[in-house]
Amino acid sequence: MREPTYFVLACLLQGPLHGYAIIKKAEELSGGRVRLATGTLYTALDRLTTEGYVQLVSDEIVSGRVRRSYGLTDPGAAALRAEAVRMAEAAQLVTGDSAPARSARLARSARLARAGRKARTA
Amino acid sequence: MSRLERRCRRLLRAYPQAYRAGRGEEILGTLLDAAPGDRNWPPARDARSLITGGLRVRAARNRQLSLAANLRLAALLAAALWLGDSVAAYLDFAIHPGNYYQLPALSSALFAACALGSCLAIASAWLWRRSVTVSLALAVTAASALACSQAPYLGDLLSDVRLIGPPLALAALAAGKDRPPRSWLWMPAAFLIASLPALFANAFGQFVPYIFPLFPVVFFGTLGIALLWLVTDARPAIAFGLYVEVLYVLASLAITRFSDALTAGQGVIIALLAAVLAGAALRIRPRATT
Numbered sequence: 001m002r003e004p005t006y007f008v009l010a011c012l013l014q015g016p017l018h019g020y021a022i023i024k025k026a027e028e029l030s031g032g033r034v035r036l037a038t039g040t041l042y043t044a045l046d047r048l049t050t051e052g053y054v055q056l057v058s059d060e061i062v063s064g065r066v067r068r069s070y071g072l073t074d075p076g077a078a079a080l081r082a083e084a085v086r087m088a089e090a091a092q093l094v095t096g097d098s099a100p101a102r103s104a105r106l107a108r109s110a111r112l113a114r115a116g117r118k119a120r121t122a
Numbered sequence: 123m124s125r126l127e128r129r130c131r132r133l134l135r136a137y138p139q140a141y142r143a144g145r146g147e148e149i150l151g152t153l154l155d156a157a158p159g160d161r162n163w164p165p166a167r168d169a170r171s172l173i174t175g176g177l178r179v180r181a182a183r184n185r186q187l188s189l190a191a192n193l194r195l196a197a198l199l200a201a202a203l204w205l206g207d208s209v210a211a212y213l214d215f216a217i218h219p220g221n222y223y224q225l226p227a228l229s230s231a232l233f234a235a236c237a238l239g240s241c242l243a244i245a246s247a248w249l250w251r252r253s254v255t256v257s258l259a260l261a262v263t264a265a266s267a268l269a270c271s272q273a274p275y276l277g278d279l280l281s282d283v284r285l286i287g288p289p290l291a292l293a294a295l296a297a298g299k300d301r302p303p304r305s306w307l308w309m310p311a312a313f314l315i316a317s318l319p320a321l322f323a324n325a326f327g328q329f330v331p332y333i334f335p336l337f338p339v340v341f342f343g344t345l346g347i348a349l350l351w352l353v354t355d356a357r358p359a360i361a362f363g364l365y366v367e368v369l370y371v372l373a374s375l376a377i378t379r380f381s382d383a384l385t386a387g388q389g390v391i392i393a394l395l396a397a398v399l400a401g402a403a404l405r406i407r408p409r410a411t412t
Contacts, residue, residue: 018152019148019149019151019152019155020151020152020155020156023152023156035167037165037167037168037170037171037172038149038152038153038156038168038171038172039149039168039170039171039172039173039174039175039176040171040175041152042145042149042152042175043171043175043178043179046179062151063151065147065148065150065151066147066148066151067148067151068148
């Protein structure tokens, strides 16, 4: 999962947001490091909607323009968690970790990935 | 409408019209929300992301069909280019029968009908029903076959292929379900128009449109555009390559009438063109969006 995609999903973890709110939230969550360009955001939203990780939640008219809010689906939340665990595992390779703890996390990561796939196919 | 909005709308044209109709206002709203109030220009990174995003959407849309369907459409465009090119040859036989050992009047009339029928067949492949295209192309095939049979000196296999092949190829390829995009129609039209001036300069009984200035300009201009088009759609480039391959093979075979066989150089060029075409065909495979 690419970093912009990861942050788009992470922004939606606490509830649905519209395009501009996602850009602001991603910047906030990453401490200013990830600044999503508008085109990048909508490319990611298109892809995530097609994959079933994100869904359109509401549609409103603001200042004469349509404003759509997007929310995380169950498969999207599962994929985000699996990615977070995978990145934590990868980080542990550098920061150091005990073997039993690592295998427990790997098992958890695999479980989450399976749950995500199951939710996606359901 | 502010200057910023006008410029943002211009950038949104990178996306296909259908996509803009559904998403354009939403993206525009986000762009305007994200821009500080005193800005007249969208930020460079937003502009870049909109252009690349738009091109990506266009490329994905052009790969929606199966590989076989996309190859058929590319071959259909190649057949239309070839037929557009042949219209000038049909007209030449109709206008200058005296240049061809006094072509019989029936053949001249049939070739004139072939020229008109070919123009209609090409247009119908884009604009009208499939059955109309197939009927028109088959009628042109039959008329050109009859015209060739009436003119014995035209009766060798190679001449027949050059005159009967294009409409027959169009008839065979137009029968499929999917229709080629209208944005391609200018290509056969440009080839047809570019080959016409040669008609009025053909005083030697040798109709060679390629040596008249407009044709090379259109040929290389179209090649350039087809190559640029590769960013979002590889099919026009494949069609152009197929067209060149067919013309080159026919020209090479015409030369072999005066020699024993294809030279090694001709064989290498034909094989290279075929390899490039096979490589380009890989670009039109449907791909996963992840």
